[in-house]
Amino acid sequence: MLRLRCSHDLLLAVVLLASVLSRPADAFTELESAQIRLFQDYLRICTAHPSPDYAGAAGFLLPYAESLGLRTVTLQFTPCKSKPLLLLTWPGTDPSLSSILLNSHLDSVPAEPEHWVHPPFAAHHDVATGRVYARGAQDDKCLPIQYLEAIRGLQAAGFAPTRTLHISLVPDEEIGGRDGFEKFAQSEEFRALNVGFMLDEGQASLTDEFRVFYGDRLVWRLIVKATGMPGHGSKMFDGAAVENLMDCIETVVGFREAQFGMVKAGNRGPGEVVSVNPVYMKAGTLSPTGFVMNMQPSEAEVGFDLRIPPTEDVEHIIRRIKEEWAPAHKNLTYQLMKKGPTRDLAGRPIVTPTNASNPWWSVFEHAIISAGGKLAKPEILSSSVDSRFVRQLGIPALGFSPMTNTPILLHDNNEFLEDKVFLRGIKVYEHIIRALSSFRG
Numbered sequence: 339m340l341r342l343r344c345s346h347d348l349l350l351a352v353v354l355l356a357s358v359l360s361r362p363a364d365a366f367t368e369l370e371s372a373q374i375r376l377f378q379d380y381l382r383i384c385t386a387h388p389s390p391d392y393a394g395a396a397g398f399l400l401p402y403a404e405s406l407g408l409r410t411v412t413l414q415f416t417p418c419k420s421k422p423l424l425l426l427t428w429p430g431t432d433p434s435l436s437s438i439l440l441n442s443h444l445d446s447v448p449a450e451p452e453h454w455v456h457p458p459f460a461a462h463h464d465v466a467t468g469r470v471y472a473r474g475a476q477d478d479k480c481l482p483i484q485y486l487e488a489i490r491g492l493q494a495a496g497f498a499p500t501r502t503l504h505i506s507l508v509p510d511e512e513i514g515g516r517d518g519f520e521k522f523a524q525s526e527e528f529r530a531l532n533v534g535f536m537l538d539e540g541q542a543s544l545t546d547e548f549r550v551f552y553g554d555r556l557v558w559r560l561i562v563k564a565t566g567m568p569g570h571g572s573k574m575f576d577g578a579a580v581e582n583l584m585d586c587i588e589t590v591v592g593f594r595e596a597q598f599g600m601v602k603a604g605n606r607g608p609g610e611v612v613s614v615n616p617v618y619m620k621a622g623t624l625s626p627t628g629f630v631m632n633m634q635p636s637e638a639e640v641g642f643d644l645r646i647p648p649t650e651d652v653e654h655i656i657r658r659i660k661e662e663w664a665p666a667h668k669n670l671t672y673q674l675m676k677k678g679p680t681r682d683l684a685g686r687p688i689v690t691p692t693n694a695s696n697p698w699w700s701v702f703e704h705a706i707i708s709a710g711g712k713l714a715k716p717e718i719l720s721s722s723v724d725s726r727f728v729r730q731l732g733i734p735a736l737g738f739s740p741m742t743n744t745p746i747l748l749h750d751n752n753e754f755l756e757d758k759v760f761l762r763g764i765k766v767y768e769h770i771i772r773a774l775s776s777f778r779g
């Protein structure tokens with residue numbers, strides 16, 4: 339209890355309270371303030387699509403890493419050399435052991451400034467709330483700064499890694515990674531890194547438990563085309579193209595509701611079910627004045643976005659599409675575009691085990707506990723990120739971004755990360771890097 343003896347004390351208390359409420363910058367140490375400024379500086383380099391400033395990001399990150407004594411290499415997987423992939427290395431004392439890879443993508447999605455309370459590339463630091471507002475604040479431009487500042491902290495503590503630590507900073511994740519991690523994962527340079535374990539981006543958590551992702555879903559595209567008898571708009575008959583297409587959509591909607599129901603009931607995470615959503619529909623006969631209204635067309639078409647958990651029996655899904663969603667006897671045909679493999683090189687589902695069968699898992703889990711953190715139940719990501727290219731090679735990889743008690747704002751308006759959450763992340767990575775790079779098993 340604070341005892342107030344006179345008006346002078348009262349005044350002092352008011353001043354103290356006001357300074358706590360307005361959270362002045364000097365609430366942080368000099369180092370912490372510098373770390374927040376580095377975060378802001380990086381966020382101010384606009385790496386949003388459609389024209390990410392990769393040269394600007396490289397010009398910021400390479401000297402920064404070199405100032406910490408890290409080795410740096412710039413790789414290019416496109417002929418025009420406009421998409422740098424930066425590789426930063428902190429050599430370990432035992433090069434015979436496999437290495438640790440920490441990944442982050444350089445790019446971000448665009449932002450619509452008119453919907454933001456602060457300009458998305460100004461990295462405004464709101465001292466009242468501690469929030470740093472910027473596109474990329476959560477996804478995922480916090481990561482390289484946290485990785486590098488954790489290394490700074492470990493170096494200051496005199497720590498030397500046993501395993502070599504690499505950081506990859508890659509282009510184009512937000513547009514599929516074709517000229518980024520996909521080519522990198524297939525390269526001789528990647529093979530030479532001898533990666534034993536990888537950490538990639540995860541997502542913010544609404545609670546005080548960190549979220550961790552051990553797989554992501556397969557991305558499929560399904561187009562169903564219906565044909566049928568054309569006819570007058572006034573005539574009722576069986577086997578019109580639109581009717582056939584509606585049969586397909588009805589069946590898919592039934593399946594979708596069953597899957598979504600498990601998520602709504604809390605029995606499955608959003609990444610643990612098959613999602614299927616209609617994304618376009620095409621039918622009708624166009625005339626110069628609009629759609630012809632008194633004619634039933636002979637063709638109709640629908641496109642679905644389909645996401646499959648890696649543990650799902652894909653043959654079963656394909657059979658369902660063929661026999662139930664788009665049966666030939668209803669004049670339905672389909673085209674299925676499957677991106678990426680459904681099994682890793684060893685023929686297993688593309689997931690990283692989060693149990694005793696994976697020694698890296700317990701090293702990671704213990705590092706989080708030693709940092710004073712808690713892990714939520716491991717999840718499958720509903721979308722997909724670069725770590726899938728590494729899992730496909732049979733290398734364990736987890737998705738993790740140390741953001742607790744934080745709204746999930748990736749790709750959203752007013753994306754922000756709170757200064758204290760950002761700074762705690764640096765400490766968390768100190769524990770993680772220390773543990774992973776010392777692991778001898």
Ligand SMILES: *[C@@H]1O[C@H](CO)[C@@H](O)[C@H](O)[C@H]1NC(C)=O
Pocket residue numbers: 565566567568576577578582667668669
């Ligand atoms: C399939 O299309 C053909 C040719 O238009 C038509 O004769 C037949 O009735 C249609 N059958 C069904 C089930 O839609």
Ligand SMILES: *[C@@H]1O[C@H](CO)[C@@H](O)[C@H](O)[C@H]1NC(C)=O
Pocket residue numbers: 689690691692693694695
């Ligand atoms: C560990 O997890 C993997 C993948 O999720 C599973 O296939 C395996 O049976 C589990 N092993 C043990 C020992 O629980």
Ligand SMILES: [Zn+2]
Pocket residue numbers: 443477478511539723
């Ligand atoms: Zn991301």
